[in-house]
Amino acid sequence: MTRDTNTQKALVLIVAERDVALLDIPIPTPGPGEVLVKVHSIALNPVDSLYVGDPLAQQATRVIGTDFAGVVVAAAADLASSPDVRAAAGARVAGFLQGACSRNDRPGAFAEYILTPYDLTWSVPASMPLASASAVSMCGVTAAQGVFFRQQLPCPFWPTSGWAGVAPDQEINYLVYGASTSLGLYAAQLVRAAARFSNRRVRLIGLASTAKHALLSAPPYSYDVLIDYRGDWEAEVRAAAPAGVDYAFDAISEGGTVRKVHDLLAATAAPHAFVIFRNDRSDLKPAAPGVWRSTGYRVPPVYGAAWEALGVEIGYDNQTIPAKPEARAFAAAFYTWLGSAAADGEVKLQPNPVRVMPGGLERVVPDGFALLGWNQVSARQCDRPEEYMRPISGEKLVYELVRE
Numbered sequence: 001m002t003r004d005t006n007t008q009k010a011l012v013l014i015v016a017e018r019d020v021a022l023l024d025i026p027i028p029t030p031g032p033g034e035v036l037v038k039v040h041s042i043a044l045n046p047v048d049s050l051y052v053g054d055p056l057a058q059q060a061t062r063v064i065g066t067d068f069a070g071v072v073v074a075a076a077a078d079l080a081s082s083p084d085v086r087a088a089a090g091a092r093v094a095g096f097l098q099g100a101c102s103r104n105d106r107p108g109a110f111a112e113y114i115l116t117p118y119d120l121t122w123s124v125p126a127s128m129p130l131a132s133a134s135a136v137s138m139c140g141v142t143a144a145q146g147v148f149f150r151q152q153l154p155c156p157f158w159p160t161s162g163w164a165g166v167a168p169d170q171e172i173n174y175l176v177y178g179a180s181t182s183l184g185l186y187a188a189q190l191v192r193a194a195a196r197f198s199n200r201r202v203r204l205i206g207l208a209s210t211a212k213h214a215l216l217s218a219p220p221y222s223y224d225v226l227i228d229y230r231g232d233w234e235a236e237v238r239a240a241a242p243a244g245v246d247y248a249f250d251a252i253s254e255g256g257t258v259r260k261v262h263d264l265l266a267a268t269a270a271p272h273a274f275v276i277f278r279n280d281r282s283d284l285k286p287a288a289p290g291v292w293r294s295t296g297y298r299v300p301p302v303y304g305a306a307w308e309a310l311g312v313e314i315g316y317d318n319q320t321i322p323a324k325p326e327a328r329a330f331a332a333a334f335y336t337w338l339g340s341a342a343a344d345g346e347v348k349l350q351p352n353p354v355r356v357m358p359g360g361l362e363r364v365v366p367d368g369f370a371l372l373g374w375n376q377v378s379a380r381q382c383d384r385p386e387e388y389m390r391p392i393s394g395e396k397l398v399y400e401l402v403r404e
């Protein structure tokens with residue numbers, strides 16, 4: 001698709017028009033610590049369309065998109081002697097950028113070439129298609145932030161305080177609301193990793209449509225209890241865990257789920273036992289830039305933005321979130337762990353099942369964003385008849401810019 005050696009195609013938000021165009025833009029040059037990646041696949045996240053329909057961006061134009069996977073084609077001069085495989089031309093890597101999800105002028109991932117700090121990418125095992133790898137980075141790190149950074153579960157790559165509110169010999173009940181979401185699929189695997197690492201027995205209880213129960217009861221998720229969120233699910237969770245659940249992960253956090261999930265927590269649940277990923281009903285108020293606090297909850301929902309992983313200041317909503325070096329260090333440790341056994345073909349986190357969509361960048365908005373919708377995950381509606389336009393369920397939408 002590239003016409004000459006200096007320009008590339010990219011999906012660009014025209015802020016004044018709240019519209020996206022496929023434009024020619026310059027191919028960038030890596031700065032210190034950065035690699036230039038030829039993008040093979042991109043994966044879609046709800047935020048990609050959310051901030052096109054309701055832009056945070058204050059510039060005239062912004063390259064959109066978060067998740068990518070591709071091949072390193074150049075590295076900054078300061079990486080010339082780096083022993084890290086991710087800094088070498090030819091490396092198969094995946095990662096995420098912020099796209100147009102902030103006020104800051106940083107390009108996103110929906111382009112033929114992108115720049116990224118090499119240590120915020122992960123090595124993709126040779127056995128894993130880049131289309132699958134592109135589905136991991138943003139929701140994977142968000143789930144890891146929830147499970148390890150915020151809930152402090154035992155972690156194979158980062159020091160945490162461990163299980164809390166449960167006796168050492170007690171089975172741990174962990175609830176995932178929205179178990180078939182991308183976030184939920186990664187959360188279950190990471191909770192399983194925490195259980196293995198600490199040699200504890202965890203009982204996973206998941207809320208998802210019945211059609212997804214077979215997927216979720218099989219490895220690597222291996223849910224113990226699965227309940228359809230369309231029935232009287234609160235009563236069913238209470239029947240499954242009469243004393244309440246010890247931990248909860250609300251991957252939806254919309255339309256009152258935060259309160260309902262909260263009320264299923266055990267009386268002994270730790271103060272950081274409940275993580276959420278949206279602030280749909282303003283359950284949380286900013287107490288300081290980048291710090292959200294709730295009132296009226298026995299176990300306060302803990303919220304954070306995935307972007308903290310990038311370690312840069314973020315103009316977000318009505319506040320400026322300061323750079324958080326510890327959150328960046330956590331993300332770098334997570335990505336190093338993800339790719340740590342790639343050379344041996346070992347996969348630490350199974351990618352979401354992917355739906356490879358027809359076409360390339362030019363089809364992202366008319367098809368992909370039509371399926372994602374423009375705001376709530378629980379309120380998506382798309383009546384297109386094509387088979388590839390069926391609702392998103394337990395999977396990630398992926399576009400291949402380069403077919404492997």
Ligand SMILES: NC(=O)c1ccc[n+]([C@@H]2O[C@H](COP(=O)([O-])OP(=O)(O)OC[C@H]3O[C@@H](n4cnc5c(N)ncnc54)[C@H](OP(=O)(O)O)[C@@H]3O)[C@@H](O)[C@H]2O)c1
Pocket residue numbers: 045046047138139142177178179180181182183184207208209210212229251252276277278304305306307377378379392393394395
């Ligand atoms: N805070 C952050 O940094 C951060 C980062 C990433 C994502 N998020 C947010 O987290 C949310 C989830 O994102 P995602 O990418 O994981 O979503 P997703 O994979 O696109 O979600 C699709 C899934 O949602 C499920 N679903 C829809 N309505 C539901 C309901 N009422 N109850 C339970 N499940 C329902 C569907 O389940 P069935 O098919 O089983 O019906 C479907 O599998 C989004 O709001 C996203 O913006 C936040």
